Amino acid sequence: MRILLALLSGGLFGAGLHISGMTDTGKVQGFLDLFGAWDPTLAFVMGGAIVPMAIAWRMVPGRSPLAGGTFASPQEHGLDNKLILGSVLFGVGWGLIGLCPGPAIASLSYGGWRAQSFLLRCLSVC
Amino acid sequence: MPIDWIYGLVGGLLIGFAGVVLLLGNGRIMGASGIIGSLVDQTSGAATRERVAFVFALVLVPALLQIGSPVDTGTMQSTLLLVFAGICVGIGTRMANGCTSGHGVCGISRFSVRGVVATAIYIAAGVLTVLALRLIVGEL
Numbered sequence: 650m651r652i653l654l655a656l657l658s659g660g661l662f663g664a665g666l667h668i669s670g671m672t673d674t675g676k677v678q679g680f681l682d683l684f685g686a687w688d689p690t691l692a693f694v695m696g697g698a699i700v701p702m703a704i705a706w707r708m709v710p711g712r713s714p715l716a717g718g719t720f721a722s723p724q725e726h727g728l729d730n731k732l733i734l735g736s737v738l739f740g741v742g743w744g745l746i747g748l749c750p751g752p753a754i755a756s757l758s759y760g761g762w763r764a765q766s767f768l769l770r771c772l773s774v775c
Numbered sequence: 776m777p778i779d780w781i782y783g784l785v786g787g788l789l790i791g792f793a794g795v796v797l798l799l800g801n802g803r804i805m806g807a808s809g810i811i812g813s814l815v816d817q818t819s820g821a822a823t824r825e826r827v828a829f830v831f832a833l834v835l836v837p838a839l840l841q842i843g844s845p846v847d848t849g850t851m852q853s854t855l856l857l858v859f860a861g862i863c864v865g866i867g868t869r870m871a872n873g874c875t876s877g878h879g880v881c882g883i884s885r886f887s888v889r890g891v892v893a894t895a896i897y898i899a900a901g902v903l904t905v906l907a908l909r910l911i912v913g914e915l
Contacts, residue, residue, distance in 0.1 A: 651801050652824055652825055654796055654800035654825075655797065655801060655825035655826070655829040656828045656829070656831070656832045657793075657800075657832070658794070658805060658829055659828065659829035659830060659831065659833040659836075660833070660835070660836040661792050662793035662805065662807075662876075663835070664836050665788070665790035665793060666790065667786070667836070667837040668782055668789065669783045669785070669789075670779060670782060670783065670786070670847070671786065672837065672846065673846070673848055673849050674848065674849030675849040678905055681901040681905040682905050682906075682909070683905075684902075684906050685906075685909055689780065690779045690783040693783035693784045693787060694783045694787035695879060695880065695883075696784070697783065697786070697788040698788070698791035698794065698879075698880045699791065699880060699883055700788070700791060700884075701788060701791035701794070702791050702881060702884035703885070704795075705794070705795040705798050706885040708799060709798070714800060716800050719802055720802040721803050723804055723881070723882070723887060724872060727889070728892055732889055732892065733892070733896060735866070735867045736871045736892075736897040738864075738867030738870065739863065739867030739868050739874060739900070740867070741867075741900050741901070741904045742860040742862070742863025743904075744900065744902070744908070745859065745860040745863070745904055745908070746856060746857055747849055748860070748864070749807070749864060749868075749874050749875045750868060750875075750876075751807035754807060754811065756848055757838075758841065763848070763857060764848075766854065766858065767860065767861045768811075768861070771861040771862075772815050772865065
């Protein structure tokens with residue numbers, strides 16, 4: 650059951666990244682290109698993804714996960730330097746080539762050596 | 776182009792449903808960097824098999840979808856840039872404990888202060904980086 654749900658989730662995530670064009674580094678960099686040829690697509694992707702998730706979070710209190718167990722509790726220990734510095738570093742890398750971990754995995758089959766070498770480097774430190 | 780926004784919205788909804796399935800089904804937060812990071816570290820414990828399944832489907836479905844329709848993956852980049860960017864993203868997401876899916880989608884949707892702040896910072900850093908690239912190299 651847990652494996653099937655994970656497969657379904659990973660498959661939906663992959664389909665979503667593919668259909669939205671987020672595996673195209675040009676569209677991601679286009680979104681970050683605020684002072685150039687701005688491409689707002691990523692904002693629509695984020696918005697579209699946040700709506701179902703916001704509804705799901707409201708369903709969490711007082712329930713258990715469908716496959717049993719308990720809900721993972723996200724860290725909420727406030728802001729710290731690690732969060733801020735880490736996000737700056739992530740943003741720099743993201744802007745430089747337009748890839749973040751999700752799309753890098755999703756485009757492994759057709760991203761060629763770019764997706765692979767990026768991911769390898771990313772995995773060696775993360 | 777407006778059509779891109781529609782694809783973006785539809786794809787975004789699918790990504791959101793992916794997060795819903797993982798949250799309400801398995802009780803897990805869908806964060807790509809955390810999932811692959813814990814698999815590399817072998818710190819997933821009992822969740823290892825479901826994380827492998829998640830990554831497997833995440834690679835397989837786009838691989839099937841692109842059959843017969845070549846995809847745009849963006850322009851070629853230099854290896855040096857790829858390696859440097861990979862290191863930044865790897866260290867950054869580890870330190871910040873999340874990336875676009877974890878902090879962006881899952882964090883913002885529950886109004887998490889950490890998620891909102893992280894997302895604002897990495898988008899700002901990304902915008903400045905692209906601006907710097909434009910100034911130095913000309914075009915992307």
